[in-house]
Amino acid sequence: MIYDVMIIGAGVVGGAVARELSRYDLSVLALEKESDVCCGISKSNTGIIHTPCLVKGPSKKAEYNLKGNLMMDRLCSELGVVLQRPGALVLAYSEEERETLQAYKEQGIRSRKTYGAPDEEYRIIERDELLSLEPNISSAVICALLTPDAGRIIPYELGTALWENAIANGADLLLKSPVQAIVRPEDDGSPWTVRAGEKTYRARFVINAAGHGSEEIGRQAGFTPSVIEKVKGQYLIYRRERDFDVNHILFQVPSKGQGKAGKGILVCKTVYGNLMIGPDARWVGDSDDRGTDKESLEEVLEGARKSIPDISSKGVIKTFAGIRPKPVDGDFIIEASDRFIHLSGIESPGLTSSPALAEEVLALLRKEGLDLVPKHSFREKREPIVREILDLDKEELKRRIELPDHEEEQIVCRCEQVPRKRILDAISRGIRVDSLDGVKRRTRAGQGQCQGNFCGGRVRKLLARELGVPEEEITQRGGQPLGDRISRL
Numbered sequence: 001m002i003y004d005v006m007i008i009g010a011g012v013v014g015g016a017v018a019r020e021l022s023r024y025d026l027s028v029l030a031l032e033k034e035s036d037v038c039c040g041i042s043k044s045n046t047g048i049i050h051t052p053c054l055v056k057g058p059s060k061k062a063e064y065n066l067k068g069n070l071m072m073d074r075l076c077s078e079l080g081v082v083l084q085r086p087g088a089l090v091l092a093y094s095e096e097e098r099e100t101l102q103a104y105k106e107q108g109i110r111s112r113k114t115y116g117a118p119d120e121e122y123r124i125i126e127r128d129e130l131l132s133l134e135p136n137i138s139s140a141v142i143c144a145l146l147t148p149d150a151g152r153i154i155p156y157e158l159g160t161a162l163w164e165n166a167i168a169n170g171a172d173l174l175l176k177s178p179v180q181a182i183v184r185p186e187d188d189g190s191p192w193t194v195r196a197g198e199k200t201y202r203a204r205f206v207i208n209a210a211g212h213g214s215e216e217i218g219r220q221a222g223f224t225p226s227v228i229e230k231v232k233g234q235y236l237i238y239r240r241e242r243d244f245d246v247n248h249i250l251f252q253v254p255s256k257g258q259g260k261a262g263k264g265i266l267v268c269k270t271v272y273g274n275l276m277i278g279p280d281a282r283w284v285g286d287s288d289d290r291g292t293d294k295e296s297l298e299e300v301l302e303g304a305r306k307s308i309p310d311i312s313s314k315g316v317i318k319t320f321a322g323i324r325p326k327p328v329d330g331d332f333i334i335e336a337s338d339r340f341i342h343l344s345g346i347e348s349p350g351l352t353s354s355p356a357l358a359e360e361v362l363a364l365l366r367k368e369g370l371d372l373v374p375k376h377s378f379r380e381k382r383e384p385i386v387r388e389i390l391d392l393d394k395e396e397l398k399r400r401i402e403l404p405d406h407e408e409e410q411i412v413c414r415c416e417q418v419p420r421k422r423i424l425d426a427i428s429r430g431i432r433v434d435s436l437d438g439v440k441r442r443t444r445a446g447q448g449q450c451q452g453n454f455c456g457g458r459v460r461k462l463l464a465r466e467l468g469v470p471e472e473e474i475t476q477r478g479g480q481p482l483g484d485r486i487s488r489l
């Protein structure tokens with residue numbers, strides 16, 4: 001079969017493109033090397049929907065970040081993904097940094113004008129007002145820029161939802177299918193040929209959304225390679241209960257030279273109320289180098305304490321790292337030639353930008369000659385995975401944990417109070433989920449205080465039963481090697 005469009009890479013960018021394509025009367029195939037969607041950059045990042053104030057323009061990043069930010073509320077509502085907009089505060093510690101805040105504010109206003117977005121109220125607030133918003137802020141902070149347009153999501157929840165919806169609308173996704181070779185077509189309009197594992201696939205149009213794998217794939221397709229550095233960032237996640245609160249997403253004006261590496265160490269809560277701090281920035285040689293280390297975690301802690309001095313290592317339940325694909329030229333790489341769209345260097349704010357990037361990819365496909373005929377059967381809505389947040393008292397929790405296995409109300413994960421029915425719902429949505437991590441990302445089973453010690457075996461048993469395979473076949477990461485090393489402070 002010759003597909004109309006093939007997508008290489010099932011991260012959030014590939015997912016946004018797949019969903020857009022599934023609006024049209026096209027055959028779409030996606031190839032992903034991992035055993036699940038969103039196992040690459042889209043799994044391990046901060047999950048912030050960025051304000052245009054912090055994205056330097058004019059640039060592709062500034063344009064797609066702003067457009068993506070504006071599209072995000074509708075997209076998340078259609079897909080049943082939780083998006084919160086607590087707003088961000090960029091903290092300044094000196095009069096010189098106050099001037100940087102002014103520059104950020106002007107950047108946000110300028111970007112909105114340039115890309116035709118409605119105005120937003122960006123304000124530099126003084127310490128008194130700041131204290132009323134964030135009572136636990138460091139005494140060294142003199143003022144802050146308040147940007148109401150910053151938000152947060154769980155990045156892999158958006159990615160998974162995009163893929164589920166694309167599949168429900170007819171797209172095909174093949175997991176565990178690493179693309180190894182690409183054969184350019186002749187000039188006669190014949191299809192591209194792509195080899196993944198033992199198999200060969202053909203498509204008239206190809207989109208390279210392979211994250212860290214993009215450069216190699218682009219090179220094979222005939223694109224001039226770019227220099228993409230790998231910058232690792234580490235994070236600490238805390239249990240929900242703590243003695244102090246954080247209401248906004250807290251950034252700091254980066255110290256000199258630090259701005260090049262990223263947006264600096266931030267402090268915020270996740271959508272589920274866990275405190276999260278990070279990331280630092282270290283250049284590494286390998287995109288699989290996702291372990292955490294004590295030195296970086298200490299640096300993150302020290303950086304976070306500059307914003308909220310009460311933060312310590314008490315209450316940490318998890319550490320993780322993500323790797324940014326940082327193009328030395330600074331901007332996203334988006335190129336099109338011979339019915340092939342090449343995306344590379346999609347670092348931060350790639351998550352925020354993803355819906356706008358998808359629109360751009362479709363525009364490029366159209367220019368390359370793809371007919372986009374709307375499909376009347378397209379369904380934009382995806383029901384959220386059963387999400388009721390339970391707050392059971394000890395006795396009821398114990399009773400529900402002990403319910404027999406066929407009872408959907410049985411609690412599988414004690415810490416996050418995840419009922420069996422949520423897991424059953426999550427694994428029956430068109431993507432084969434065959435790992436503990438796959439269940440964890442979709443349902444939160446294993447995301448609590450004990451990090452899966454209690455529920456790991458129970459989830460394994462449930463998955464094995466539902467998939468009809470022996471329990472030994474259910475692994476933490478779906479047969480992938482255990483690459484991440486986790487250090488605790």
Ligand SMILES: Cc1cc2nc3c(=O)[nH]c(=O)nc-3n(C[C@H](O)[C@H](O)[C@H](O)COP(=O)(O)OP(=O)(O)OC[C@H]3O[C@@H](n4cnc5c(N)ncnc54)[C@H](O)[C@@H]3O)c2cc1C
Pocket residue numbers: 008009010011012013014031032033034037038039040041042043044045046047048049050177178179180209210211212213214217232233279321322323324325346347348349350351352353
């Ligand atoms: C530390 C960090 C913090 C960040 N914070 C933010 C933030 O707060 N806000 C924001 O907007 N953005 C943020 N980003 C950026 C954002 O996470 C990325 O831009 C986005 O997730 C990129 O998605 P992607 O789909 O391009 O890549 P990926 O998610 O990596 O997807 C690419 C997929 O391609 C697959 N693949 C690779 N090679 C092959 C192959 N040969 N064959 C088949 N499949 C292949 C991979 O397995 C992967 O699943 C952050 C990034 C990092 C690293």
